[in-house]
Amino acid sequence: MKIKMTLTDSPKQKPDEADLKFGKNFTDHMFVMDYTEGRGWHDPEIKPYAPLTLDPSAMVLHYGQAVFEGLKCYRADDGRLLLFRPEMNFKRLNASDERLCIPYIDEETALRGLNELLITDKEWVPSAEGTTLYIRPFVIATEPALGVHISSKYSFIIILNPVGAYYPEGLKPTKILIEDEYVRAVKGGVGFAKASGNYAASLKGQQKAQRQGFTQTMWLDGVHRRFIEEVGTSNVFFKIAGEIITPALSGSILPGITRDSSIRLLKSWGLKVTECAFSVDELADAFEKGTLEESFATGTATCVSPIGEFSWNGKKIIAGDGGIGEISKRLFDTLTGIQYGRLEDEFGWVKEVK
């Protein structure tokens, strides 16, 4: 499929690189491809970034048939533009699509569309230390019709947002509230998919945690309310008596690409990594025994975020000395080093935009 190109005739003023906010500024162009039942995906196009025209009955507005992805484009010191495992994002987009009855998107076409869009807006990839261009692919159901059914029309869109360094003052440990009332997802539901509705469902817990002075929520499983699932929109890891533990992907946990990359790096460093069901009681127990050495969360937005302490039923669970753990720091430095092309890419994770 040939990608049609319509360039803007009024390029925007680029934001100041010293003051880039996540999710606030968008580049000059976007990629759009539509689906119509009987025709399949058609008319891929790069066009000026602009509001969408949707019928008020568009199904996504009523029944939430929508999924998204999140990845980043990094500018290397020599100016090259690098992506980190982008094929994994489009594979996961299709896994999310499958669960939400959205038609399969050819991953090669999606990657080519992204590549062309990045070339079109390459001047928007910031170069200041720690900055990136955040990439948001998403799919929405656009058939104009009420009544719960599978939409016959969709749009697949990619937009780009230049973002500042996540930790302008360096890594900082977070404080996490372990949530005992609300749940994010259940097995059999859509927790493993990056389905938009999951994030609407998580707001209440996030609001509660933030009102109480915490950075984020740690979600427990929806059945037993004991097994640890995720922290906010990140996967979570613990280091207990030298061993790295992370919740096994159970169907209600989002399979993070940073999670997978972290597991592979940790194993390559000779550490024991166990993916298993891990309960909040075991976490509290490790703290009591003095074996909870470290904890951190992983995700594209923050890469690796060290966790200083948890709150569970009003009691504090402190990870290590409450500061930044050694493994968190090493993982953050290694992953960002690979992503910016400063460290050797021994796993073949980095893909150049060209």
Ligand SMILES: *Cc1c(COP(=O)(O)O)cnc(C)c1O
């Ligand atoms: C996106 C996301 C993650 C992290 O995935 P990455 O691929 O590492 O960015 C973890 N949990 C949830 C709920 C997410 O939405």
